Amino acid sequence: MAKILSQKFYDQMKKLEPRYPNKVALLLPALHQAQEESGWLPPEVMEEIGEYIGIHPAQVREVASFYTMYNLKPVGKYHLKVCTNVACCLRGADEIVEHLEKKWNIRCGETTADRKFTLMEEECLGACGTAPAMMLNDDYHENLDIPAIEKIVAGLA
């Protein structure tokens, strides 16, 4: 089977290998690295990770599906994860989610038809002192309100 994952992926794994007593421990780092390259984790990618680590693809999927950060479906170019847990809720996170749902005419968990935005509700991000907070791809945005979110979204090409 032709390799999908890049040389960078394999170089990164080679670097991490001596850090753990066995190869299975590389599974989470491998899934992170692969997702960084592909944006999500298609079955072929999980198969290749399984082959590299020496475990069955089902075992890769079993683990990947446990964690919410691993995308088992493709996501939009901009992945917005708005925290709606206690502290953010107390500070108005619900209104932000509602605003975005209306703006893009999608529900939480969905992607816009042009594949630009994916909107998700997120559990506590650990930014409760600067609530409401969200992640936009890998980055945190805090102290949000509707004008702030409008400004952020307007800046996304």
Place this chain on the structure above:
Amino acid sequence: MHPALEAETLYIQHFRRRDEARPLDYYLKQMDGYTALAKALKMAPDQIIDEVKKSNLRGRGGAGFPTGMKWGFIPKQSPKPKYVVCNADESEPGTFKDRDIMRYTPHLLLEGMAIAGHAIGAKVGYIYIRGEYTREAKLLDQAIDEAYAKGYLGQKILGTDFSFDITVHRGAGAYICGEETALLNSLEGKRGEPRVKPPFPAQAGAFAGPTVVNNVETLADVPFIINKGGEWFSRLGKVERSGGTRLISVSGHVKKPGVYELPAGAVTIRELVYDICGGILGDKKLKAVIPGGSSAPVLTADEIDVVYDIEPLMKIGTMMGSAALMVVSEDYCMVKLIKRITKFYAHESCGQCTPCREGCKWMEDVLHRIEDGHGREQDLALLLDIADNINGKTLCALGDAAAGPVSSFVRKFKADFEAHIRGKKCPNA
């Protein structure tokens, strides 16, 4: 200014710097960086553990277990390698203090881990950090590179025979991985499902080797203890059996949310809310506080004259947890709030134990229908019954963490629930 704010602090003066990306220079110049490690490497491992015991340092992650005692459980001889694992999952809703330590003073954590390694005889440490903290993980990696380059980590540290390696391991979005045995499974490349205990991590933890799992703040406290002594650290605390300062995360309806550092047990919740955090947003009345992260049973506005520390809170049926205080003002719907909390636990239950997997979802459904105006009179008894059937009947504390809040909300804010049921809608709507 409240007098507790004038007490000696260890961390807060070093937070919110602008040069967070170059932490080693700052650490060496401003914080006596790595002098505690040099001192610890001249001490016998037992001496270090004794000093930590004397300090009355209790775990900052939530359980409040005495750290020195935990280290003392690690067998001296072990055929398998031993490990120091830092729990940087910081997943308890309301908690955001460890993030500041990792951002601004990451070397404190690295130094604390190396000292712990010397004390228990481990050569390898892992920092298990929640996946969402990508920026903090990068800052830690940079700090680790700096420490290796200067010989504070790696082989033959500071010219001694002691070697210690640290690796940052990112989680991937699972609250349960803050539970130490779930964390260890996740570190090993498995689903983050808690293990059956015993064996405890001290006997068989990471990769089946004896393992100490400590919170970020707990480990970051260690260099201070070594440099200034266990007794000094213990005296920083204002209540018995609780040493040091506490980093307190305050969120919700207060004027000045954020991370505060106060001597352990120095203030009541009332002082914390009104004198230190500026009171309630919009000068509204206080409705409730959740004192120790969302797992802690709720307190009413009449219950806040309690000293904010481990034992006093335990005595009134709640907990300090990770020192995360969430404040709720008078006009927020308590049914909506507990439904949101319960939805979280239903989502985060790993599914291994039936009472937790099924019970959390049931509680969420019942709360949902009460919030929606379809609640029935018998639903409150039903909620208490489900909570009772979860409490104490699961492998890990997630079940209790879901059940305790539900029963406390139903008992203490019964009138709010009844108003929803009888009025067939939220009275605030």
